[in-house]
Amino acid sequence: MIRSLFAKLRAEASFIVLLAVAAAGAWLYVQYRQMAADRDGAVRVAEKICAGAGVEWAATKGAARGTLCARRVTALARYERDVAQQSAQLLADEIKAASARTLRDNLAARDAAEAARAAALRMEAADEKADHRDIVDYEWTSAVNGAAGLRAPTR
């Protein structure tokens, strides 16, 4: 039975080969259509990206299609990165400067307050001494100079 089947097939060999070639052709055609659809989709996306970046996708005199657009998109990405980085750097520097300034001022204010307190104590003591007869001497004027943060004239 199998032998008779083979005999029949051999008789129709040319038709079977034709069938196989047709199947292969159909498969290749489907592959091609799929590829073409993929390519068209990719080109559409590329065109959309380029339009978003404000550059034509099509080829120009000096450059193949997409070259200018790719360059532009790369530049935009770099620009965004640079802006973010430099902004962060600027803000960090500013915060650092502000805190340094505050610290410096706090130290100056503390020193001034301590000096003023010491001078006030000295002034009080010198003034108490003068209380008896309202007579003041160089100790009192020196204490006044200390309270005012001044030096005596050198004449």
Add this chain to the structure above:
Amino acid sequence: MALPGCAPRPADLPPPPVVVKVDPPKPPADLLTCADRPAGLPEDRDLVAQIPRTLRAGIIRLAKAFAANAQRVDRLTNWISPGTCPAGAKSADD
């Protein structure tokens, strides 16, 4: 009304703010000078004077207010342009 395809998508992030350094306006230069500290009272050893209590209290008030005001001006000046006024300044030797 915008077409649905043109509406901003939620995935679109707002553009990041670009930080630019702007110096705050500075007050005029004549306001940014260190406090004027003239020579104070003489401190001669042989100096003796009779000053009533009320007058002494007034002198002390003036002296303390002078120190506080001068200190404030120096701090403000140093705040705006750092290092202009030396810390703990006293009247210059003249």
